[in-house]
Amino acid sequence: MIEWIIIVAAGFFGGALNAVAGGGSFITLPALIFAGVPPVVANATGTAALLPGYIASAWRFRHDIEFPAGIKYSTIMLIAIIGGSVGAVILLFSSEQLFLMLIPWLILFATTIFFIGPRLIGKAKQLPSQATNTIPVQRPHSQKMIAFIVLFLVCVYGGYFNGGLGIILLAALGLLGQTNLIAMNGVKNIVSALLTAIAVVVYAAGGVIASEHLWVLSVAAIVGGYVGATFAYRISQRALRIFIVAVGILMTLGFFLT
Template structure:
């Protein structure tokens, strides 16, 4: 890699880790950066999932005092269900041809960007609709479905998890953000193990982005309570997401 490519990956990784901790949407930056430096689409998606892991882990550590069980499932049950779903999603990616995935990417980006943009409204409607009554079956199905998606494509995972937590009865936003970081770390870890076994990781690029992602994730978690203009950041990330979607569609 050239020095410029190293700097690009480092900046993209730090920004992605920060955004994942504060608002989500970090994959909108990490995935295009990896593809730009020459990593193939499927490998770039797998590598982006791996490099998001340190950011999720450091963010989870920042929220460690806020996490507690509020719904029908225990925290261990949520982690277990998420782990199984993530492996299934990752296995699905390993058998997806590169050309097929390149065709699917813009539509996944469009879906995740839409959910990211309207996530707060969706979450409020879910919670105002009596989500606390969700039982074991609904809770299990919700976490399982989102985890399969996260194992296949990491983009938009954060807002999907927040929506799922709202559906199954969570109301404390800091708790939800902490649990989102923990489950995202579990999903990314098990998916990454599958990708490593399948030889899909671009290690040279991954090491640069993973280190910067950890720094960004910790800073994002530390600053999350002090960031006032969260809506402005959400709008910024939404613009990035739609821009990347358009770029991939045109490509």
């Protein structure tokens, strides 16, 4: 009974955090593992539970998408699908012991990016732009290749772990020269939805999703996301970020000590 209370609470608070700032995986993954779900299955199940939120966010920002370095929509789709698939396949072939060993490092990495991400984006926005957002320019081939590689690596990470994916994508897009945060959110949401969708398909094919936990977690996350969105404008973003970073640090220490 206690494990289901933990799952419901984790889904609710994870969904709420994702709605207002991100970082819900920092709660759902440890909760599933604590409830007795194997680490790889817990990661795959938590990622699958977050998929509806990614799709809803992508639909909300569908008119605000501007891709970095002049990359076409079809290319972004291909990068997200291939990268998410590669990351998901790597997860399927990861042993429980290896993934459990990597978890604290992955959470530490995601927490660090979550903490410094806004500063990286802010610095990128201060860089001189070669053109306005409305005038297309011919991008150098090298710039496109760098964008391809960066986005592909982020998508592989998202397919493998998914924790902190949103802020990592925003930081990467900022460093690639994007300055319009709304447009960046559009790209972030569509890429997150695509790579997570294909990763979930791979997880399901590999039989690493705990369906009995998935539905409970998903419903709780949807309710939490709705409540979180309702109170999003009443909560200090700075306080939320501090709370999420604190949770990330505590989870990192907890996994290092276990």
